[in-house]
Amino acid sequence: MQSAIQSVTHNLPVFVQRPAIALIGQECYTTLVYNVDLSSTHCLKYAISKALGLGIVVFGSIMKVPQILNIVNNRSARGISLSMYTLEVMAYAISLAYAVRSRLPFSTYGENASLTVQNMIILLLVIAYTADGKTGRVDPSAHSTKITFAAALMGIGSLALATPSIIPAQTLTFLQACTIPISLASKVPQMAELYREKSRGQLSSFVVFAQLLGTIARIFTTMTETDDKLLLWGFGLAGVFNAVIAAQVMYYWNGDKALAEQKKRDGEKIGLHSSSSANIAPSFEPFSVSTHGPPKAGGRKLD
Known part of the structure; x- marks a missing residue:
């Protein structure tokens, strides 16, 4: 054979x-x-790592497209945390700059480039499709100033991270270390949002599980191809937090249906209460007493 x-x-x-x-x-x-x-265990692990890395790079280029389509098609960002994506954009942009400037193998970080851009798009969409707190209406044009400011800030920040004369190597290494708490902190608002809503809302379950699998694969590729402990700790802890969010998504899988049924039951209770109130006969008062004028019609004045 x-x-x-x-x-x-x-x-x-x-x-x-x-x-x-x-x-x-x-x-x-x-x-x-x-x-x-x-x-050869060494070559076998290395080949698997390279294949995984290449697959993640290719898949990462479209991984968050379902989330983008969810928001646009439903014209709603309900269930998606703005704080999470703000922190996630920061972490991804710093990690991308660190990997490029450290000349790490492309297969260990390639998807970061496309995911950074996709996260930026989602961040702008969340700003645009967040309902007004007073009216509850969704009007993207009302947030045009915020969208422009956020886009400009992300562009300037990315340029600064890519320029050694602005952010030197030592500073970038420090920022990369900071991405670990930033990345972990970015998951907390989404956990809180899921707990508060008791529903997935517009959060794409496909993206959540893809992120979990991606971080697990990245732990393997980082251990196999580099000895960068910062990246390894970052992917490891991110994997734990992504697993928690994935567990929440599974737990609240039918959350929208449960909320709809609860609203229906509440509506039926209100309707039943209103109907009962309408069927109660008004109390009969054979006499009415007036101290400021003639007796009311249908009554007689007491002697």
Whole structure:
């Protein structure tokens, strides 16, 4: 069987060989592909890590599109925490700048670029589609100033993070360390929002579970391809918090239905109470006493 497979792997075309060698290196390509030798634990783990990393990079480019569509199609940001996305944008932007400027392998952070942009879009949409506190109406045009200010702030911040003359390497390393508490803090408002609403609202369950799986995969790729403890701690703790949010989403899976049924029951109670009140006969008063004028019609003045 192995010799039959080797007869194929020994004659792979160049356009297949080159990308594979670029991905896993000449040594592991020779071991795993050319010789079909799966006994090398090092090369096997490395190849799996590279494949996972590439998959995350590709999948990350569209991961939060369902969340964006949820908000736009429903014209509502109910159940989505603005605080969470504000902190998440900060953490993602800093981590992206740190990885690029540290020249880490692209497969260990590539999805950060697209996820940073997607988070920025979601942040602006949450601002636009948040209902007015007084009227309860959703009017994106009423938030145009806030949207413009937020977009400008994110653009300036990203430029500063990418410029060593503005934010030197030591400062960026400190900021990267800060992303761990920032990233964890970004999850807390969403946990609180889910607990308060007792419902998922417009929060995409697909995105929640994808984030959980992504952080688990990133723990593996970081352990395999780099020795950066900051990134490893960040992904590890983020995985724990993402697991809590995923558990909440499962617990409140039918929250919208339960809320609708509760409102229906409350409405029926109000209707029944109103009906009962209407059926009570008005009290009969055979006499009415007036101290400021003639007796009321239908009554007689007491002697």
